[in-house]
Amino acid sequence: xxxxxxxxxxxxxxxxxxxxxxxxxxxxxxxxxxxxxxxxxxxxxxxxxxxxxxxxxxxxxxxxxxxxxxxxxxxxxxxxxxxxxxxxxxxxxxxxxxxxxxxxxxxxxxxxxxxxxxxxxxxxxxxxxxxxxxxxxxxxxxxxxxxxxxxxxxxxxxxxxxxxxxxxxxxxxxxxxxxxxxxxxxxxxxxxxxxxxxxxxxxxxxxxxxxxxxxxxxxxxxxxxxxxxxxxxxxxxxxxxxxxxxxxxxxxxxxxxxxxxxxxxxxxxxxxxxxxxxxxxxxxxxxxxxxxxxxxxxxxxxxxxxxxxxxxxxxxxxxxxxxxxxxxxxxxxxxxxxxxxxxxxxxxxxxxxxxxxxxxxxxxxxxxxxxxxxxxxxxxxxxxxxxxxxxxxxxxxxxxxxxxxxxxxxxxxxx
Numbered sequence: 113x114x115x116x117x118x119x120x121x122x123x124x125x126x127x128x129x130x131x132x133x134x135x136x137x138x139x140x141x142x143x144x145x146x147x148x149x150x151x152x153x154x155x156x157x158x159x160x161x162x163x164x165x166x167x168x169x170x171x172x173x174x175x176x177x178x179x180x181x182x183x184x185x186x187x188x189x190x191x192x193x194x195x196x197x198x199x200x201x202x203x204x205x206x207x208x209x210x211x212x213x214x215x216x217x218x219x220x221x222x223x224x225x226x227x228x229x230x231x232x233x234x235x236x237x238x239x240x241x242x243x244x245x246x247x248x249x250x251x252x253x254x255x256x257x258x259x260x261x262x263x264x265x266x267x268x269x270x271x272x273x274x275x276x277x278x279x280x281x282x283x284x285x286x287x288x289x290x291x292x293x294x295x296x297x298x299x300x301x302x303x304x305x306x307x308x309x310x311x312x313x314x315x316x317x318x319x320x321x322x323x324x325x326x327x328x329x330x331x332x333x334x335x336x337x338x339x340x341x342x343x344x345x346x347x348x349x350x351x352x353x354x355x356x357x358x359x360x361x362x363x364x365x366x367x368x369x370x371x372x373x374x375x376x377x378x379x380x381x382x383x384x385x386x387x388x389x390x391x392x393x394x395x396x397x398x399x400x401x402x403x404x405x406x407x408x409x410x411x412x413x414x415x416x417x418x419x420x421x422x423x424x425x426x427x428x429x430x431x432x433x434x435x436x437x438x439x440x441x442x443x444x445x446x447x448x449x450x451x452x453x454x455x456x457x458x459x460x461x462x463x464x465x466x467x468x469x470x471x472x473x474x475x476x477x478x479x480x481x482x483x484x485x486x487x488x489x490x491x492x493x494x495x496x497x498x499x500x501x502x503x504x505x506x507x508x509x510x511x512x513x514x515x516x517x518x519x520x521x522x523x524x525x526x527x
Contacts (some may be wrong), residue, residue, distance in 0.1 A: 120272055120316055122211045123167035123199050125407040126174065126362030126385035127214065130188040135179035135402065135430075136390040139191055141183055149430060152389060153191065157198045158432035159426070167406060169273070173362040173385060174211025178208045181216065189246035196383075198527055200440050202505055206247055207268055209277035211322035214285050216240050221286055225319075230285055233241060234359070237261045253296075261484060263302040273316040276307070276356075280323045281343050293323025293341035293363070300346045307354040317356045323363045324384060326366050326370065332400075344519030352378040355420035358407060358449075360385060363406065367403050369423055369447040381449040382421060383407065401427040403437070413450060413490075420450025420490045425439060444493055444518045450464045451490035458491065463506055470526045472508070478522035491521055500524075 130139045136152030150157075161164075172192060177184035196206050196212060215237040223233045238260045242249045252258070257266040264279035295303075310317065315481035325344035330337055341347070351359060352374035361383045367386030371379050386403035409421040425437040425445050437445040469476055482489050488496070497514055500522075504511050508527035 118170070118411055120409040121167045122318065122360075122407045122409075123165075123195075123197065123201065124170040124171045124383065124385045124407060125192075125388035126360075127211070127365060127387035127390050128176055128188060128191070129178040129390040130171070130176060130191060131178035131181070131184035133213070134170075134389050136389050139187070139389050140487045148405065153194055153198075153408075155428075155433050156195065160198050162385055163434075165406060166199050167199045169205045170199060170208060171213060171275070171318070171320055171453065172206070172208040172362055173277075173360050174209050175213040175362055175387075176208065176211065176241075177214055179217065180237070180240055181215050181218075181234055182243060183242060185240050185246055185248065188476045189248065190496055202252060203247060204251060206246065207271070207275045207277060207320070208251075208323055209320050210238065210241060210279050210281055212281040212293070214238075214241060215281065215284065217286050224285070224287070228497045230283060231385070233285070235310055242455070244446055247404055257306075263299040263306070265306060267306070267422070269310070270317075271315075274313060275308050275317060275318045276310075276322065278303070278319070278321040278347075280321045289421045290338040291320070292339050293344075295341060295343045297343065297346070300343065300350060303347070304350045306352070307350060309345050311354040316358075317354070318360065319351055319356050320360045322361060324361055325359075326372070326382065326384075328364060328366075328368055328384065328418070330366075332366065334434050342463070344449045348372065348380060349374055351375070352380055353378045355417075356380065357409070357459055359383070360407075362387075365390060366400050366424065367443045368407075369449075369492075371449060371452070372496075377417065379452050383392070386443075401429045403427055403443075404434070407444055410450075416452075418450045418452070421448070423447040423449070446518060446520065447493055448490045449492060451487075452495075453491075455495065455502070458488075458495065458504070462488075462499060462503045466503060466507055466509065466524070467471070470507070474523040478524065479520045481524075 131141055134140050136149045136411040138152050176188045209474045219236050220233045255268045259279040264282045266277045268275045283294045284291055321342040325341050353376050355378050362385050363385050365387040366386040370382045373379050404426050406424045411418050425443050426434050427437045428434050510525040
């Protein structure tokens with residue numbers, strides 16, 4: 113019998129861009145960086161100690177390096193192992209996938225210049241990642257599948273969790289425009305067959321890849337975004353069919369958290385992780401910062417069997433360093449997941465409870481309300497915000513700056 117899903121913590125760092133693309137001097141080959149931040153690892157270590165952060169797993173969904181060269185992978189291997197040690201994560205539980213920056217463009221161009229096809233260059237372009245002394249090659253030896261062989265799916269299985277990682281950059285080459293992620297229809301058939309083998313497990317099931325599977329609302333750029341994963345809908349359908357509990361991806365340097373309900377009826381919790389240490393363009397990202405996440409899985413709902421938990425997010429800015437995510441221009445510092453009902457039912461339940469509470473009170477603190485009514489803890493922030501606004505209209509109560517702050521700061525005032 114598989115272990116129960118209880119108190120599993122997964123740390124997430126994405127888009128490190130170790131080498132020429134990092135904001136941190138100790139993540140750069142020459143000790144210099146466009147961001148110019150000193151002692152990033154030391155800052156992270158002090159933050160982890162201050163916040164009491166720890167994890168069981170470390171997930172790295174791509175763009176580990178900036179140019180895919182051997183020296184960058186060597187430095188990335190060292191820094192990621194240091195981060196894992198700081199978090200208390202065993203090295204064998206460092207799990208990852210390649211991004212579009214993790215390929216050796218020099219090798220690809222050389223081979224294609226002498227007539228090799230796109231298929232011919234897939235294996236050579238990942239040779240630097242597979243250098244024997246690095247954590248990447250070492251941990252792939254304990255997995256099923258390869259990132260350089262179709263369907264480019266890797267699976268790690270542990271006592272309490274199964275983590276699958278897909279290489280969505282396998283078909284990317286220097287002459288391909290745009291440089292988008294891709295999963296081909298033939299791949300989907302093989303991925304579906306492989307996932308069916310683990311579909312019935314009671315273990316936590318997590319899926320990671322690099323490119324975003326959703327065209328997110330983008331308020332930072334005027335140009336259309338053509339870098340999302342093609343055929344992503346088919347992949348998400350497969351993950352819902354096989355009841356995956358959580359999805360993590362990188363690529364977009366602005367983090368988001370979404371719940372998608374697919375045709376099968378299974379909700380998919382999707383964390384777009386943003387960037388842990390990339391040097392971000394101040395023109396677009398000055399209010400966003402870099403990000404680190406802890407995904408805590410608490411249990412499974414007895415009735416729905418959905419995994420329930422919360423995502424905690426911290427943001428790094430050049431001046432103040434690491435701090436709880438402010439939640440206005442980026443993700444909230446805490447997102448819950450694992451509960452779903454039609455909004456009308458949620459509103460009806462909240463109205464009934466508020467009418468009782470306001471019989472003897474002039475205001476309510478949302479965090480105190482959750483202590484008394486924990487059934488609402490695992491609805492998404494978006495569902496709760498929308499439902500609470502409907503309650504506000506129905507009962508004539510005021511939601512104090514509900515869109516400006518994290519929900520744990522919400523105060524509800526009687527009419």
